[in-house]
Amino acid sequence: MRPTKYLHNVNARRWFASGVLALGIVLSGCTEKPPEDTFIHRALNDYILPLQGNMAERSKHLAELVTEQCRGLEGSEAGEQTLDLESLQAAWRLSMRAWEQLQAINYGPINTKNLAWKFQFWPDSKNLLARKIRPLLSSEQSLTPEQFNKASTVVQGLSAIEYLLFDPSLNTQRVSSNRMCDLLSLQSDQLQRHSASLLQDWQGRYGKQLNRYGPENVDFPDAKTVVAHIVDGQLSLLESASNKKLADALGSKRKKARVNPYLLESWRSQNSRQNLQANLASVDLLFHRAGLKRYLEKSGAEPLAKEIELALQKAQEHLRADHRSFFQSLQAGNIDNAEASQQALSELAGLYKHPLPKALGIQLGFNNNDGD
Amino acid sequence: MTAIDRRTFLLGSAGYSLAALMACAPETGHQARLLSGFQSLGKQGRKYGVAAIDLNGRLRFSLTLPQRLHQIITLPASHPGQSRECLAVARRPGTELYHIDVDRGQLLNTIRSPGNRHFFGHASCVEQGDYIVVPQNHLDEKASSIGIYDRKEAWALIDEIPLPTVGPHQLECLSDGKTLVVAMGGIHTHPESGRKKLNIDSMQSSLLYLDSGSGKVLDDFRPPDPKLSLRHLAITSDDHVIVGAQYQGDGETIWPLAYSHKGESSLQALSASQEVWRLHQQYIGSVSVEVGVESARFAYLSSPRGGVVSRWDLHSGECIEHRDIRDACGVAFSNVQHGFFISNGAGQMLKSEQNTGQVKALAYQQGIIWDNHLSFIM
Numbered sequence: 001m002r003p004t005k006y007l008h009n010v011n012a013r014r015w016f017a018s019g020v021l022a023l024g025i026v027l028s029g030c031t032e033k034p035p036e037d038t039f040i041h042r043a044l045n046d047y048i049l050p051l052q053g054n055m056a057e058r059s060k061h062l063a064e065l066v067t068e069q070c071r072g073l074e075g076s077e078a079g080e081q082t083l084d085l086e087s088l089q090a091a092w093r094l095s096m097r098a099w100e101q102l103q104a105i106n107y108g109p110i111n112t113k114n115l116a117w118k119f120q121f122w123p124d125s126k127n128l129l130a131r132k133i134r135p136l137l138s139s140e141q142s143l144t145p146e147q148f149n150k151a152s153t154v155v156q157g158l159s160a161i162e163y164l165l166f167d168p169s170l171n172t173q174r175v176s177s178n179r180m181c182d183l184l185s186l187q188s189d190q191l192q193r194h195s196a197s198l199l200q201d202w203q204g205r206y207g208k209q210l211n212r213y214g215p216e217n218v219d220f221p222d223a224k225t226v227v228a229h230i231v232d233g234q235l236s237l238l239e240s241a242s243n244k245k246l247a248d249a250l251g252s253k254r255k256k257a258r259v260n261p262y263l264l265e266s267w268r269s270q271n272s273r274q275n276l277q278a279n280l281a282s283v284d285l286l287f288h289r290a291g292l293k294r295y296l297e298k299s300g301a302e303p304l305a306k307e308i309e310l311a312l313q314k315a316q317e318h319l320r321a322d323h324r325s326f327f328q329s330l331q332a333g334n335i336d337n338a339e340a341s342q343q344a345l346s347e348l349a350g351l352y353k354h355p356l357p358k359a360l361g362i363q364l365g366f367n368n369n370d371g372d
Numbered sequence: 373m374t375a376i377d378r379r380t381f382l383l384g385s386a387g388y389s390l391a392a393l394m395a396c397a398p399e400t401g402h403q404a405r406l407l408s409g410f411q412s413l414g415k416q417g418r419k420y421g422v423a424a425i426d427l428n429g430r431l432r433f434s435l436t437l438p439q440r441l442h443q444i445i446t447l448p449a450s451h452p453g454q455s456r457e458c459l460a461v462a463r464r465p466g467t468e469l470y471h472i473d474v475d476r477g478q479l480l481n482t483i484r485s486p487g488n489r490h491f492f493g494h495a496s497c498v499e500q501g502d503y504i505v506v507p508q509n510h511l512d513e514k515a516s517s518i519g520i521y522d523r524k525e526a527w528a529l530i531d532e533i534p535l536p537t538v539g540p541h542q543l544e545c546l547s548d549g550k551t552l553v554v555a556m557g558g559i560h561t562h563p564e565s566g567r568k569k570l571n572i573d574s575m576q577s578s579l580l581y582l583d584s585g586s587g588k589v590l591d592d593f594r595p596p597d598p599k600l601s602l603r604h605l606a607i608t609s610d611d612h613v614i615v616g617a618q619y620q621g622d623g624e625t626i627w628p629l630a631y632s633h634k635g636e637s638s639l640q641a642l643s644a645s646q647e648v649w650r651l652h653q654q655y656i657g658s659v660s661v662e663v664g665v666e667s668a669r670f671a672y673l674s675s676p677r678g679g680v681v682s683r684w685d686l687h688s689g690e691c692i693e694h695r696d697i698r699d700a701c702g703v704a705f706s707n708v709q710h711g712f713f714i715s716n717g718a719g720q721m722l723k724s725e726q727n728t729g730q731v732k733a734l735a736y737q738q739g740i741i742w743d744n745h746l747s748f749i750m
Contacts, residue, residue: 111679111696114647123624153647218722221736225718229698363413366717366741367676367701371657372442372463372493
């Protein structure tokens with residue numbers, strides 16, 4: 001082979017290679033990502049991370065407020081100064097809202113670290129909260145953070161804080177503000193720590209793991225499995241909202257229906273309606289902003305997407321339709337709005353349970369609900 | 373890690389044995405197999421069957437079968453050079469046992485329960501595999517029994533041992549080859565009522581020891597709450613029984629969900645914090661222990677409801693760790709492979725190392741649901 005011909009061939013090869021590369025780039029620019037990839041990316045960045053961030057921020061605010069108020073009590077004589085319950089209650093409501101939105105993210109670090117119960121002990125039909133917290137309030141001995149971490153989860157988390165800030169019996173029992181402070185500080189500090197650690201985990205290892213699905217990934221062997229985890233979380237939230245949070249209090253599942261407002265999730269603070277609204281805000285966020293609706297449409301399930309949208313709106317409207325708390329209504333025997341809300345939540349849950357997995361070609365828990 | 377080709381899986385599932393194909397596929401490792409019942413989700417609906425996976429994660433055979441399966445028991449060879457065989461047991465209210473040649477991937481025989489009985493998905497070998505014992509539900513009365521089927525007589529039902537209560541579930545045989553340990557779930561069901569539990573308010577679960585020869589009840593141990601339905605169990609080579617429970621009471625009560633027994637006067641609860649038990653969501657789906665080792669140390673419990681598999685130290689009776697694995701239920705130990713294999717409803721087969729617990733992926737097939745139990749055959 002002569003040198004010129006050789007050079008010519010090399011140049012031709014280079015041109016050809018460059019052409020293929022350029023064409024590849026152009027084509028890859030035109031090729032749309034699989035809808036699963038787009039959805040997973042958005043679910044992480046527009047849903048999971050913002051909600052984890054919000055929880056971290058709200059619980060930090062609550063912990064700071066407790067510290068600030070309790071510092072104000074230092075040096076004061078017993079009974080001389082009291083906590084500003086109203087501002088603490090408002091901060092608790094914001095933290096609770098953040099937690100209610102987070103409840104759909106029941107996979108990943110919260111499971112691995114077994115933290116869900118440390119965020120909220122509920123349901124509590126046996127009133128364990130009162131039975132476990134009262135002795136701590138009357139005890140002379142303070143708990144260290146280490147002892148508190150090892151204590152029963154009943155005294156930790158948002159339900160325990162709610163008890164301290166809202167339980168009507170504590171107002172009459174003249175619990176010392178200093179004693180309240182000891183417990184509130186331990187609880188809110190722990191809540192803040194756990195929320196921060198979850199956010200950190202999602203920003204790091206877990207977020208990466210979600211995006212790096214594949215055969216070697218034990219948790220997420222393919223994109224559909226990631227989608228199934230996310231949808232499973234939504235379904236679990238909706239079923240809990242419909243069944244545990246409303247149907248149980250309405251007695252709907254019993255042969256002889258008996259309304260019991262004390263089975264509502266946050267009866268002490270009368271925040272149960274807002275809790276359910278926060279649950280639906282979370283479902284709404286994933287559906288609209290984080291792209292579940294778009295993903296369904298891309299999968300050829302426009303009618304189902306529309307159906308879910310309408311069912312979601314209907315449930316939201318029912319929850320907005322009455323401004324009284326569910327606790328007040330149920331105590332007064334007015335159950336119409338609670339029943340309508342429960343029915344709407346149940347219908348929405350039904351759409352997430354069967355048609356949605358079918359439309360996306362995913363399998364939700366199987367052995368999970370059909371074992372023996 | 374191998375992603376099983378769906379077409380290959382479904383080819384087998386269409387009723388054709390893949391034995392011929394598999395005979396050509398090179399064995400890069402050993403002949404060991406993982407066996408499990410499965411369901412496949414296709415355009416034509418659900419199909420049930422049994423499949424074998426090798427330790428490279430490749431499908432060795434799959435067979436479509438009429439009834440949904442639960443446990444696959446391996447059968448000892450009845451003569452030298454014989455192909456390896458297993459028996460797949462239909463789950464409640466199934467009425468069939470499938471005798472399968474594991475090496476050829478062929479169905480050898482279908483054994484049917486008598487007309488007024490159904491099976492509960494479990495069985496065990498006694499007398500070196502000459503007989504198998506199968507818990508049965510009686511349909512014309514509120515009663516249960518253990519059917520004894522004779523392998524040499526083409527699996528004829530030769531006897532029945534009446535049981536004192538209802539709802540027998542998993543059973544195993546002690547090392548003497550004749551003493552049976554039965555997890556008596558205590559729940560009465562009838563096919564006419566679907567899967568509805570008919571006696572929750574009066575149920576009484578227990579762990580029953582009985583002589584398979586005479587049918588005599590040797591011992592009966594009750595859990596601390598009658599509603600702790602004892603369902604699944606595993607036994608070490610030195611007859612240490614670990615039994616898992618499914619609580620049928622209210623959703624808030626937290627009981628230990630696994631108990632150990634080896635000659636004590638009562639069941640001994642495995643020890644873990646309430647938070648660890650809560651993770652299991654009142655439900656143990658499968659129990660596995662080390663077998664073929666001296667002084668077995670590790671046991672695994674699975675809870676598909678909690679999406680968790682937990683690892684336990686039998687010497688201390690304590691939980692070592694737990695790992696969230698979505699919809700995991702089947703667990704099988706292999707002494708030769710030094711690990712516990714785990715299967716789930718999301719199509720995954722995983723391996724957890726015996727000494728470290730580290731979990732690695734082995735095989736995956738999207739759209740295939742591995743049913744509740746997993747078995748290992750050498």
